Amino acid sequence: MNANPLISVVIPCHGGVADTRASLQALLDQRDSSPLELILVDNASPDGTRDLDREFPGVRVVRQETNLGFAGGVNAGLAIARGDRCLILNNDTVPAPHMVARLEHALDSDPRVGIVGPVSNRVKGAARLDVGDGGCSAEGAREIETLLEESAHHAVLQDVETLSGLCMLFRRELLDRIGDFDTRFGAGMYEDDDFCLRARLLGLRLVVARTAFVHHHGHKTFRRLGHDVTETMLERQRCFREKWCDHDAGKVYIARLDCQHDAASEHARSAVRSHPDWPDGHLVLAEAARRARDFPAMRQHAERFVASTPTHGRGRCLLGIALLGSGESQAGLDTFRDALAHCYFTPDEIADNLADLGRYFVETGEPDAAVRHLRDAHEIDPEHAGHMNLLGLCELERGDYTAAMPLLERAAATGDPAAHNNLGICAWRSGDHARALSEFEAAVEMVPEDASFHANLQAAREATNVDSAAPRR
Numbered sequence: 001m002n003a004n005p006l007i008s009v010v011i012p013c014h015g016g017v018a019d020t021r022a023s024l025q026a027l028l029d030q031r032d033s034s035p036l037e038l039i040l041v042d043n044a045s046p047d048g049t050r051d052l053d054r055e056f057p058g059v060r061v062v063r064q065e066t067n068l069g070f071a072g073g074v075n076a077g078l079a080i081a082r083g084d085r086c087l088i089l090n091n092d093t094v095p096a097p098h099m100v101a102r103l104e105h106a107l108d109s110d111p112r113v114g115i116v117g118p119v120s121n122r123v124k125g126a127a128r129l130d131v132g133d134g135g136c137s138a139e140g141a142r143e144i145e146t147l148l149e150e151s152a153h154h155a156v157l158q159d160v161e162t163l164s165g166l167c168m169l170f171r172r173e174l175l176d177r178i179g180d181f182d183t184r185f186g187a188g189m190y191e192d193d194d195f196c197l198r199a200r201l202l203g204l205r206l207v208v209a210r211t212a213f214v215h216h217h218g219h220k221t222f223r224r225l226g227h228d229v230t231e232t233m234l235e236r237q238r239c240f241r242e243k244w245c246d247h248d249a250g251k252v253y254i255a256r257l258d259c260q261h262d263a264a265s266e267h268a269r270s271a272v273r274s275h276p277d278w279p280d281g282h283l284v285l286a287e288a289a290r291r292a293r294d295f296p297a298m299r300q301h302a303e304r305f306v307a308s309t310p311t312h313g314r315g316r317c318l319l320g321i322a323l324l325g326s327g328e329s330q331a332g333l334d335t336f337r338d339a340l341a342h343c344y345f346t347p348d349e350i351a352d353n354l355a356d357l358g359r360y361f362v363e364t365g366e367p368d369a370a371v372r373h374l375r376d377a378h379e380i381d382p383e384h385a386g387h388m389n390l391l392g393l394c395e396l397e398r399g400d401y402t403a404a405m406p407l408l409e410r411a412a413a414t415g416d417p418a419a420h421n422n423l424g425i426c427a428w429r430s431g432d433h434a435r436a437l438s439e440f441e442a443a444v445e446m447v448p449e450d451a452s453f454h455a456n457l458q459a460a461r462e463a464t465n466v467d468s469a470a471p472r473r
Contacts, residue, residue: 012073114204295325
């Protein structure tokens with residue numbers, strides 16, 4: 001690797017000259033980064049974009065007679081780029097002063113890192129940062145960057161399964177391995193998912209650099225072109241589905257888009273055989289094994305996933321639970337706690353993983369351990385119905401009806417049928433048989449195909465008629 005590799009920054013744009021001007025200035029003001037080659041691809045802009053090289057000497061403007069779209073514009077810029085590394089950037093952005101340097105640092109952290117992206121106020125997935133428009137000025141972006149640096153602690157990098165084309169840095173050699181951006185996606189959307197999936201199939205890491213920030217004004221080009229953002233997204237998703245529908249890994253990706261977990265895991269079994277370097281199939285299979293409580297399989301797939309995607313928080317939590325289920329209690333708890341301490345999570349994600357750990361202890365008949373973790377989850381996310389229901393169930397199993405009742409009532413009020421069922425059990429054991437019948441009836445009415453709800457209702461009716469024992473489940 002060169003000591004100071006040249007970074008080719010490719011910015012495709014159609015109109016929005018004022019935004020582009022601000023973005024270029026922010027790039028020229030970057031600190032501590034390698035040298036930048038600035039390439040502006042003018043996709044037949046109707047304004048003065050084509051003449052920005054007069055305002056910014058050294059900026060290369062590649063003028064197109066027609067609008068090539070995002071992917072086409074990127075490819076045109078990459079075709080003339082001279083850098084060892086390539087940074088793709090939307091023109092309606094304001095990079096914070098150290099953004100490029102921090103992306104570089106992330107790329108250099110591990111040769112397995114294939115693509116790096118920053119956090120942003122308007123971006124999909126895990127990279128989103130709720131800072132509104134506070135970073136729209138250079139000063140605001142600098143302040144956010146400073147706060148990120150101060151608060152990052154150990155969670156500087158975050159492994160993810162896809163990144164946004166809004167801003168991504170990669171080595172030029174990646175293009176030799178996976179090819180250019182696919183122009184079938186037109187003006188934009190899903191060309192980044194497609195590009196990232198091709199990189200993941202090689203086993204490369206995709207990471208968010210949590211201290212690198214770019215402000216994004218958001219979808220300005222689409223609006224200038226008169227495109228409806230939602231309709232465009234659905235159309236591009238159809239393109240993605242058509243391209244990947246016959247590919248094993250693509251089938252997994254599409255099933256996950258549709259929240260079809262069983263289909264995703266079924267396709268993943270085939271995909272990990274046909275594409276042994278692809279990590280994400282193992283995450284899907286680890287989640288499926290978690291649902292089935294198949295801890296040996298869960299451990300196998302979680303270990304495979306974490307080995308290639310080491311700062312993925314959910315993956316490491318799954319490995320912790322798998323170790324617990326395999327009889328390695330201390331190693332499991334240490335792995336889980338290490339994930340919470342060193343990986344990036346949103347507060348809701350911390351609560352979800354703590355609740356899953358609590359659920360494990362519910363399943364293994366350890367209500368005291370379960371309650372500790374579920375109380376922590378409930379404290380972080382006090383309105384989550386599933387967490388309230390599970391905590392209420394644990395309190396119920398411990399015989400603390402006073403603690404269980406309000407939790408189950410709040411969960412049931414959100415329309416959670418399992419909470420109605422558990423509330424019925426709690427009411428019965430508290431001696432309120434009339435309320436118990438009412439709650440069991442509500443659960444059955446909401447989910448009539450659930451056999452356990454029917455069994456509880458039937459047992460309660462029979463027990464009421466003969467003044468016998470209570471239903472148990």
